[in-house]
Amino acid sequence: MLLLDYQNVLIESLLKDRLAGAAPTSIDQVVSDFDGVTFHISTPESKSKIQISIALRCFNELVKYGAQQVLEREYGPFIVPPEQGYDFSVSVDLDSLPPDQDARDDLVRRISLLKRNVMAAPFEQAFDEFKALQEEASKYTSESAPQGVMEGGEVRAIHYREEEAIYIKASHDRVTVIFSTRFSDETDRVFGKVFLQEFVDARRRAIQNAPQVLFRSDAPLELQNVPGVVSSGSGEIGYITFVLFPRHLTPQRREEVISHIQTFRDYFHYHIKASKAYIHSRMRKRTADFLQVLRRARPDSEEKERKTASGRTFRVQG
Amino acid sequence: MAPQTPAVVMDNGTGYTKLGFAGNDSPSFVFPTAIATKSQGGGGGGSGSGRPAVANKPSFLTGGAGPGSHLSGKRGTEDLDFFIGDEALAASAGPGYGLHYPIRHGQIENWDDMERFWSNSIFKYLRVEPEDHYFLLTEPASQYHLNYSAPLNPPENRENTAEIFFESFNCAGLYIAVQAVLALAASWTSSKVQDRSLTGTVIDSGEGVTHVIPVAEGYVIGSSIKSIPIAGRDITYFVQSLLRDRGEPDSSLKTAERIKEEYCYVCPDVVKEFSRFDMEPAERFKQHTVTYPNGKSVTVDVGYERFLAPEIFFNPEIYSSDFLTPLPNIVDMTIQQSPIDVRRGLYKNIVLSGGSTLYRQFGRRLQRDIKHLVDERIAASERRSGGAKSGGLEVQVIEHKRQRHGPWFGGSLLGQTPEFRSYCHTKAEYDEYGPSIVRRFALLGGPGST
Numbered sequence: 001m002l003l004l005d006y007q008n009v010l011i012e013s014l015l016k017d018r019l020a021g022a023a024p025t026s027i028d029q030v031v032s033d034f035d036g037v038t039f040h041i042s043t044p045e046s047k048s049k050i051q052i053s054i055a056l057r058c059f060n061e062l063v064k065y066g067a068q069q070v071l072e073r074e075y076g077p078f079i080v081p082p083e084q085g086y087d088f089s090v091s092v093d094l095d096s097l098p099p100d101q102d103a104r105d106d107l108v109r110r111i112s113l114l115k116r117n118v119m120a121a122p123f124e125q126a127f128d129e130f131k132a133l134q135e136e137a138s139k140y141t142s143e144s145a146p147q148g149v150m151e152g153g154e155v156r157a158i159h160y161r162e163e164e165a166i167y168i169k170a171s172h173d174r175v176t177v178i179f180s181t182r183f184s185d186e187t188d189r190v191f192g193k194v195f196l197q198e199f200v201d202a203r204r205r206a207i208q209n210a211p212q213v214l215f216r217s218d219a220p221l222e223l224q225n226v227p228g229v230v231s232s233g234s235g236e237i238g239y240i241t242f243v244l245f246p247r248h249l250t251p252q253r254r255e256e257v258i259s260h261i262q263t264f265r266d267y268f269h270y271h272i273k274a275s276k277a278y279i280h281s282r283m284r285k286r287t288a289d290f291l292q293v294l295r296r297a298r299p300d301s302e303e304k305e306r307k308t309a310s311g312r313t314f315r316v317q318g
Numbered sequence: 319m320a321p322q323t324p325a326v327v328m329d330n331g332t333g334y335t336k337l338g339f340a341g342n343d344s345p346s347f348v349f350p351t352a353i354a355t356k357s358q359g360g361g362g363g364g365s366g367s368g369r370p371a372v373a374n375k376p377s378f379l380t381g382g383a384g385p386g387s388h389l390s391g392k393r394g395t396e397d398l399d400f401f402i403g404d405e406a407l408a409a410s411a412g413p414g415y416g417l418h419y420p421i422r423h424g425q426i427e428n429w430d431d432m433e434r435f436w437s438n439s440i441f442k443y444l445r446v447e448p449e450d451h452y453f454l455l456t457e458p459a460s461q462y463h464l465n466y467s468a469p470l471n472p473p474e475n476r477e478n479t480a481e482i483f484f485e486s487f488n489c490a491g492l493y494i495a496v497q498a499v500l501a502l503a504a505s506w507t508s509s510k511v512q513d514r515s516l517t518g519t520v521i522d523s524g525e526g527v528t529h530v531i532p533v534a535e536g537y538v539i540g541s542s543i544k545s546i547p548i549a550g551r552d553i554t555y556f557v558q559s560l561l562r563d564r565g566e567p568d569s570s571l572k573t574a575e576r577i578k579e580e581y582c583y584v585c586p587d588v589v590k591e592f593s594r595f596d597m598e599p600a601e602r603f604k605q606h607t608v609t610y611p612n613g614k615s616v617t618v619d620v621g622y623e624r625f626l627a628p629e630i631f632f633n634p635e636i637y638s639s640d641f642l643t644p645l646p647n648i649v650d651m652t653i654q655q656s657p658i659d660v661r662r663g664l665y666k667n668i669v670l671s672g673g674s675t676l677y678r679q680f681g682r683r684l685q686r687d688i689k690h691l692v693d694e695r696i697a698a699s700e701r702r703s704g705g706a707k708s709g710g711l712e713v714q715v716i717e718h719k720r721q722r723h724g725p726w727f728g729g730s731l732l733g734q735t736p737e738f739r740s741y742c743h744t745k746a747e748y749d750e751y752g753p754s755i756v757r758r759f760a761l762l763g764g765p766g767s768t
């Protein structure tokens with residue numbers, strides 16, 4: 001189906017091959033990933049030392065929200081000083097790999113999830129904050145709660161694309177994730193609205209467990225005092241709000257929820273594009289049918305117009 | 319976009335698709351240009367849909383649609399249920415999926431499949447938002463005058479492509495380059511190439527066809543292009559037939575292809591090569607081990623096919639009874655039919671490109687045989703003119719490290735130049751002028767550009 005992977009397929013397959021013992025060769029690839037991410041996969045020292053570096057436009061923001069700790073936790077012994085022009089680098093030495101297969105598979109998985117993991121930091125932080133607020137709130141009735149507990153924490157803003165951002169806000173009973181997304185194309189905007197309506201309806205219909213989804217073209221309440229947010233939209237910008245309830249925020253589901261919600265924007269745009277492809281294929285089919293009808297309707301002998309070399313036309317009986 | 323995103327370079331061949339980013343020296347992904355889709359009853363239109371209907375869906379869902387009522391047949395999500403590349407091969411091995419190759423003889427034949435193939439290539443493999451990137455695509459030479467089956471790449475093909483890239487994908491910009499021109503640019507990495515000229519003869523041999531394409535200053539001389547119906551697939555079949563004749567324990571296409579790629583080479587002289595095999599069997603005969611997923615393995619002997627298989631380029635009669643002209647003669651004829659003032663440049667820069675030019679000694683043999691034809695002609699004309707000496711003609715066949723993915727690599731080189739974007743058509747231009755805008759592109763890497 002049209003689900004997007006969380007990991008980078010190239011890094012995954014390259015590492016898998018090498019760790020499985022494929023002949024060492026030198027690698028030097030600069031590749032993009034979604035959301036303006038750039039990877040550099042290379043073997044700067046020797047063919048058996050693979051270095052993977054990542055550059056993200058929002059790295060400084062992510063560091064503010066705890067990215068460094070997340071990266072330390074995930075990549076500890078593999079971290080090397082960041083390569084020039086990149087934000088973060090890890091290096092895998094093929095000559096000193098963990099001996100057992102499971103540990104190797106885990107390493108491949110971990111590294112191919114580099115983008116996912118670094119971008120998970122603000123979510124993890126917000127989820128932790130939610131837990132703290134929830135505990136704090138349980139001590140009070142809603143009237144007696146002190147400032148800050150009922151309102152929830154600060155909005156974490158991640159400007160991960162040029163004109164698009166993710167905003168995350170934790171409260172004592174929910175985490176709100178807001179995507180601002182920009183449609184440069186009129187058709188896409190229409191498709192986008194249809195899709196979002198589907199999301200909204202899906203929850204109403206049957207999938208009660210799905211997070212609540214709201215869509216609006218002006219900035220939602222949560223973002224009112226956030227710097228850089230234009231409140232009255234030009235129509236090109238839309239705001240999509242996901243409300244994650246405590247059942248989405250349990251330790252067991254956390255990982256998956258973070259992975260999933262991160263890919264929302266790309267998934268959403270992928271679907272819009274795939275739908276256009278689908279419509280196109282129907283249009284092609286229509287045209288083909290139509291041409292067939294026309295061909296059938298054409299009389300057998302038909303006047304053809306021909307041009308002479310000098311450009312004058314003359315008619316021949318076909 | 320503050321730091322410029324690299325251009326996406328896609329070379330969709332008959333057999334294999336090469337995908338990657340400009341600036342790299344190899345594609346990030348190389349996989350079969352194949353798509354596996356849910357087999358549908360009726361589903362008119364698509365290529366290869368002559369297969370029988372598979373009842374994988376209750377008939378009330380398809381509304382009992384007869385062939386032709388494609389619209390009512392497509393209600394569900396089977397449109398979104400497909401795989402491409404190696405995953406497509408794997409899926410089609412099981413039940414429920416049909417395998418299709420949307421490109422035939424280098425030309426896109428099924429646009430529905432191709433559009434889905436591209437969308438998956440971009441989102442699932444390359445993982446980019448097409449709005450953020452410029453794209454460089456390749457096409458076979460636009461105007462074919464082939465001496466053997468004559469497919470024409472009509473301008474509509476470009477327009478269809480543009481429609482998909484701009485309307486479905488909203489890509490930022492698009493450039494469509496001719497594969498042969500890119501293959502010439504790729505040869506600039508060879509130390510034998512002194513000037514970065516876009517004049518030369520490209521021999522592009524992939525999976526389906528072998529083209530000989532003369533290019534003068536970046537423009538294909540369409541009327542002299544020749545193609546021969548012998549390429550990778552035929553050589554694989556030939557190897558397979560020899561394995562079968564000997565009753566080898568594994569003579570599958572896959573094994574034949576592996577043996578071809580690993581052991582075959584071009585020899586200078588077939589008769590002498592046979593006697594070499596007889597004199598030093600220990601060195602010449604090989605053994606190839608095939609290991610199966612279940613851990614078992616068999617050993618296949620590899621013999622004369624090592625040099626006989628690629629020999630069909632030079633002596634087609636050992637394989638085919640209706641195509642008999644050796645490749646060196648085709649190259650010579652191609653150049654002879656090109657305008658006289660570019661012939662010297664065409665002989666001097668014969669560039670190899672594509673997977674089926676990788677046989678060891680392929681270039682050397684080709685150079686020797688072409689040189690032989692040229693020298694003979696010169697000698698004949700000297701005799702006729704009663705002893706007047708001509709200066710001779712340099713024949714040079716260029717082999718280089720990037721030959722295998724020549725068109726892709728040429729695209730990567732040109733796509734990373736600072737002026738690349740200014741040669742593209744942009745989404746804004748497309749919206750303003752419509753699809754016909756892609757009928758013309760300024761020549762990238764041509765004279766005047768760096």
Ligand SMILES: Nc1ncnc2c1ncn2[C@@H]1O[C@H](COP(=O)(O)OP(=O)(O)OP(=O)(O)O)[C@@H](O)[C@H]1O
Pocket residue numbers: 330331332333334335423424522523524525526527549550551575578579580671672673674675676677722
């Ligand atoms: N080392 C090798 N020696 C000989 N043949 C090879 C080698 N590597 C690949 N091939 C053959 O090259 C062919 C694929 O080449 P290529 O990728 O250039 O084709 P393509 O672009 O898909 O097809 P086309 O150019 O005909 O549209 C296959 O037949 C493959 O078996």
Ligand SMILES: [Mg+2]
Pocket residue numbers: 330331332497524672725
């Ligand atoms: Mg090709």
